[in-house]
Amino acid sequence: MANKFFLHGADYNPEQWIKYKDTVWKEDMLRAKEAGINELNVGIFAWSFLEPEDGVYDFSWLDEVMDMLHENGMKAILATPSGARPPWLAEKYPSVLRMDKERKPHVFGGRHxxxxxSPDFQRKVLEINTRLAQRYANHPALYMWHVSNEYNNDCHCPRCQKAFQEWLRARYGTIDNLNDSWWNTFWSHRFTSFEQVESPTTPSWLGECESPNHNLAWRRFCSDNLIKFFQMECEPLRKYTPHIPITTNLMQTFPGIDYFAQGRVMDVSSWDNYPQWRGDERDVDISYDASFKHDLMRGVGGQKPFLMMESCPGAVNWGGVNTLPPPGTVLYQGLQAIAHGSDSVQYFQFRAGRGGSEQFHGSVLPPDGSADTRAFREVTEVSSALEKLQPACGSVTRNQIALVYDWPNRWALDYAWMAHRGNQKYEDTVRAHHTALVSAGYGVDMIDQLCDLTPYKAVIAPMVYLLRDGFAERLTRFAENGGLVYLTYLSGYVNEESLRHVTTPPLEALTGVRTDEIDAYDQGHENSFLWQSKAWPIKEMAQLSTPRGAQVLATYQQQFYQGQPVLTRNTVGSGVCYTLQARVDTDCLTAVLGDLLRQHGVTPLMENLPHGVIATARYGEEGEEFLFLLNSNREDVTVALNGAYTWLGSGEEAQGEIILKAFTVNGFVKK
Ligand SMILES: [Zn+2]
Incomplete structure (x- = not known):
């Protein structure tokens, strides 16, 4: 969906202020306009006000809010309220309460x-969503649906056990097939019926928690079960408002849901971005991390423009130590989202509540509604900046490099009893590769193992331990057709079910290398390899391998496997597959990946970027090329532009060497 204008908005809970509405609601509208807010997210957690008693609905206040937004020229992203439930629901229908993995039932409270x-929960959610969709289908303020809020976590109640068993029956067909897929003859665990299978629990003396295959199936089920619920929530919305796009706010690398799978069944990806800025040199790494997460959240939405649904215009309050973001942060983090393909800058929250656990969470307005605050001034500044960047709204990315982050693979690694058990650092490793690629000047698309590889020149796939069906073949075809594939240690160890292979491992022909063993390092282990005449340290993991046709580019300098390959290159059709056999730091990855990609003709957006500077590009429908340069350093830096540009906003020319001011996001359009 291409927006016509950047959304600039916030979560808004007018129902919390209903007793003050004659003054507060009016002031809210005034302040929103002053700050350049053009959209508010309403209805999140509003269930007890929409349905104060079972079957007794009151939409009058929301009618008023929706009308008020429209009259004030604002759009509404309207939420379904399932993220938190009213007490009467738990009292009347106890099945809506969750059970934890020790099989202890929860009591009412909290959220998510x-x-x-629970059939009662499903029925009540469907009912209220239907009423919301019917009531506001043609309301002029309705811009998008925001389904629930930050879906997360598992339930181990008897109904969920039954649902798990049904899911298993659908996946495996027969119990014999499940037993084989989970290698259940081990420890005499062969089931004779699906009804015997329970969700994993901890600690281990309480039940099953050690089988990697069983654990993986449970993770897949929980993710599917939440996505199924999300789709159920969407049914009435799609039925009564087919013209209104649907999103739900995601939480970057949250492990509980395969966000790529969820992204495939929603219209727009959106996410909640809470970097903890420090005001010093640590912000460079924080900025790289936020860029990684923006790219990932754009990826789960199929690379279309996404929304930054939440960010904080001050200090959060849920950390142990809630450091104030330094001046300029709201602008930097907002425009960083735009640079990575967002069509919005949104905050949690518009006006802070007087009480509740988030009473001291940063907000656009304090409870007294004052506009004479740093947060309000900085939010207003974002409005002006978004106006200047407006030509880039709706534009898309077009990157040559795909970096693979795959949820089932992550789960399988979490449960892999080997190397650094329970701490294989998959997310850290993918992030390190992302940082290396953007440091080398490249724009990056994040994909999973099911995404189309054909738009790319290079596929970077670190630690693809679990190979989903068909991925090895698609990677091989990609290389044969001229692509660059890059793999690392811990790749291709297990199949879709997390079983080891009985035939030649499927990546062996692609890598031209046979994987033999993996060495996990603790403190005191040292190793290194030479690349471009420099010795680069190796840390944490080193894989031992034997070439089977690949050319060895670098070898281990130490340990008993000194002289064995660290980096290999295998020609595959008209393409190539590189394999890095050991874990290295980000600087090393920047050097190595930069060299390999350049040799293969993959061109960066910018050459020789200073540390802490990120380049991104978006492309408009009319052929416009927008370039964004982010300087996360706390000092000005100089960069050399390749070509002639115009600064977005000022219209000044930009060519050759230019100065990027400290901690700024700078937008340009190519001439
Ligand atoms: Zn349950």
Missing amino acids: NGCVS
Whole structure:
């Protein structure tokens, strides 16, 4: 969906202020306009006000809010309220309460803790969503649906056990097939019926928690079960408002849901971005991390423009130590989202509540509604900046490099009993590769193992331990057709079910290398390899391998496997596959990946970027090329532009060497 204008908005909870509405609601509208807010997210957590008693609905206040937004020229992203439930629901229908993995039932309270398998919960959610969709289908303020809020976590109640068993029956067909897929003859665990299978629990003396295959199936089920619930929530919205796009706010690398799978069944990806800026040199790494997460969240949405649904215009309050973001942060983090393909800058929250656990969470307005605050001034500054960048709204990315981050692979690694058990650092490793690629000046698309590889020149796939069906073949075809594939240690160890292979491992022909053993390093282990005449340290993991046709580019300098390959190159059709056999730091990855990609003709957006500077590009429908340069350093830096540009906003020319001011996001359009 291409927006016509950048959304600049916030979560807004007018129902919390209903007793003050004659003054506060009016002031809210005034302040929103002063700050350049053009959209508010309403209805999140509003269930007890929409349905104060079972079957008794009151939409009058929301009618008023929706009308008020429209009259004030604002759009509404309207939420369904399932993220938190009213007490009467738990009292009348106890099945809506979740059960934890020790099989202890929860009591009422908190949020995000309902049982999505509960028929009562499903029925009540469907009912209220239907009423919301019917009532606001043609309301001029309705811009998008925001389904629930930050779906998360598992339930182990008897209904969820049953749903798990049904899911297993659908996946495996027969119990014999499940037993074989989970290698259940081990420890005499062969089931004779699906009804015997329970969700994993901890600690281990309480039940099953050690089988990697069983654990992986449970993770897949929980993710599927939440996505199924999300789709159920969407049914009435799609039925009554087919013209209104649907999103739900995601949480970057949250392990509980395969966000690529969820992205495939929603219209727009959106996410909640909470970097903890420090005001010093640590912000460079924080900025790289936020860029990684923006690219990932754009990726789960199929690379279309996404929304930054939440960010904080001040200090959060849920950390142990809640450091104030330094001046300029709201602008930097907002425009960083735009640079990575977002069509919005949104905040949690518009006006802070007087009480509740988030009473001291940063907000656009304090409870007294004052506009004479740093947060308000900085939010207003974002409005002006978004106006200047407006030509880039709706534009898309077009990167040559795909970096693979895959949820089932992550789960399988989490449960892999080997190397650094329980701490294989998959996310850290993918992030390090992302940082290396952007440091080398490249724009990056994040994909999973099911995404189309054909738009890319290079596929970077670190630690693809679990190979989903068909991925090895698609990677091989990609290389044969001229692509660059890059793999690392811990790749291709297990199949879709996390079983080891009985035939030649499927990546052996692609890599031209046979994987033999993996060495995990603790403190005191040292190793290194030479690349471009420099010795680069190796840390944490080193894989031992034997060439089977690949050319050895670098070898281990130490340990008993000194002289064995660290980096190999295998020609595959008209393409190539590189394999890095050991874990190295980000600087090393920047050097190595930069060299390999350049040799293969993959061109960066910018050459010789200073540390802490990121380049991104977006492309408009009319052929416009927008370039964004982010300087996360706390000092000005000089960069050399390749070509003639115009600064977005000022219209000044930009060519050759230019200065990027400290901690700024700078937008340009190519001439
Ligand atoms: Zn349950």
